[in-house]
Amino acid sequence: xxxxxxxxxxxxxxxxxxxxxxxxxxxxxxxxxxxxxxxxxxxxxxxxxxxxxxxxxxxxxxxxxxxxxxxxxxxxxxxxxxxxxxxxxxxxxxxxxxxxxxxxxxxxxxxxxxxxxxxxxxxxxx
Amino acid sequence: xxxxxxxxxxxxxxxxxxxxxxxxxxxxxxxxxxxxxxxxxxxxxxxxxxxxxxxxxxxxxxxxxxxxxxxxxxxxxxxxxxxxxxxxxxxxxxxxxxxxxxxxxxxxxxxxxxxxxxxxxxxxxxxxxxxxxxxxxxxxxxxxxxxxxxxxxxxxxxxxxxxxxxxxxxxxxxxxxxxxxxxxxxxxxxxxxxxxxxxxxxxxxxxxxxxxxxxxxxxxxxxxxxxxxxxxxxxxxxxxxxxxxxxxxxxxxxxxxxxxxxxxxxxx
Numbered sequence: 001x002x003x004x005x006x007x008x009x010x011x012x013x014x015x016x017x018x019x020x021x022x023x024x025x026x027x028x029x030x031x032x033x034x035x036x037x038x039x040x041x042x043x044x045x046x047x048x049x050x051x052x053x054x055x056x057x058x059x060x061x062x063x064x065x066x067x068x069x070x071x072x073x074x075x076x077x078x079x080x081x082x083x084x085x086x087x088x089x090x091x092x093x094x095x096x097x098x099x100x101x102x103x104x105x106x107x108x109x110x111x112x113x114x115x116x117x118x119x120x121x122x123x124x125x126x
Numbered sequence: 127x128x129x130x131x132x133x134x135x136x137x138x139x140x141x142x143x144x145x146x147x148x149x150x151x152x153x154x155x156x157x158x159x160x161x162x163x164x165x166x167x168x169x170x171x172x173x174x175x176x177x178x179x180x181x182x183x184x185x186x187x188x189x190x191x192x193x194x195x196x197x198x199x200x201x202x203x204x205x206x207x208x209x210x211x212x213x214x215x216x217x218x219x220x221x222x223x224x225x226x227x228x229x230x231x232x233x234x235x236x237x238x239x240x241x242x243x244x245x246x247x248x249x250x251x252x253x254x255x256x257x258x259x260x261x262x263x264x265x266x267x268x269x270x271x272x273x274x275x276x277x278x279x280x281x282x283x284x285x286x287x288x289x290x291x292x293x294x295x296x297x298x299x300x301x302x303x304x305x306x307x308x309x310x311x312x313x314x315x316x317x318x319x320x321x322x323x324x325x326x327x328x329x330x331x332x333x334x335x336x337x338x339x340x341x342x343x344x345x346x347x348x349x350x351x352x353x354x355x356x357x358x359x360x361x362x363x364x365x366x367x368x369x370x371x372x373x374x375x376x377x378x379x380x381x382x383x384x385x386x387x388x389x390x391x392x393x394x
Contacts, residue, residue: 004158011157019150026142056164061190070175080195087206091213094375098220
């Protein structure tokens with residue numbers, strides 16, 4: 001298994017990046033750090049997709065010199081999927097950042113536990 | 127109450143560590159069973175063969191990826207542009223300044239405040255870099271936008287470069303300068319026209335294609351700039367949406383409005 005993992009080292013690194021991001025999502029209390037973890041997860045997914053499409057010794061899928069065989073080019077499908085992923089990642093990051101701004105405005109903290117405490121105090125005061 | 131909180135924290139940490147390790151372990155185990163890196167996966171060949179061998183003939187684009195995302199899977203790309211547009215609308219709802227939303231007391235949440243709005247013009251280094259860099263950046267963005275069907279690039283990358291150029295423009299020369307050209311109304315009009323054009327043009331091609339009708343979009347000679355049928359106009363539409371969205375995000379996070387905020391600024 002280890003030798004196989006070494007052969008697939010790019011995919012393995014992508015999975016480890018994904019794991020680091022997931023761990024940050026679970027352990028960080030700060031909302032911005034959670035967001036950074038989310039972005040690291042996205043990066044892992046992009047690396048995974050890009051490395052799945054790569055085929056040794058072949059060229060990028062742009063037809064040059066009239067060579068039309070599929071055996072001359074790498075797999076173009078993952079490139080399109082990565083594009084979708086990047087767009088969604090940008091949108092999600094923007095929405096989450098603006099939600100963080102609104103939460104900070106309401107509770108004056110980015111710590112998620114502190115936020116919970118303050119929301120409970122506010123409910124008791126009412 | 128305190129004890130229960132502490133117990134919960136400890137339990138949470140243990141369960142979270144187990145979850146993370148389990149996730150990484152399962153995924154690494156799967157990776158070890160995937161086809162070898164750098165070798166072709168024989169199960170995925172069928173679609174790829176079709177795209178590469180008949181792509182030029184069917185879409186007219188030399189760049190197979192552009193032909194794929196803007197012809198075979200054009201509705202996917204339409205969805206992506208709408209995702210960007212929806213994200214811009216969400217940020218506008220959350221951060222846009224108006225009477226009821228982010229009021230004057232919350233002015234300090236933006237980096238550009240009322241007092242320094244008219245003074246803000248960036249420092250001299252940023253201005254000099256802007257003078258040198260901006261024409262090249264815009265030109266490069268347009269080049270990438272127009273060459274999507276011939277070389278790596280296309281709507282998303284070209285639009286992102288043009289959005290970055292707009293952001294540098296705003297940072298170096300102040301929002302006041304940008305507001306003279308780039309207003310909220312212009313952004314809304316451009317985005318609306320681009321998305322509508324995309325939907326109708328591609329809807330027409332898909333409708334005629336599915337019913338075996340002739341469509342009147344010339345394919346052009348592969349390798350020339352006016353080739354690829356609808357790919358070039360669609361690339362331009364997507365590029366405009368992306369550029370507007372990028373600048374919209376930046377502007378909303380910095381000052382809470384896309385163009386000059388008449389109703390709110392002029393009251394001061």
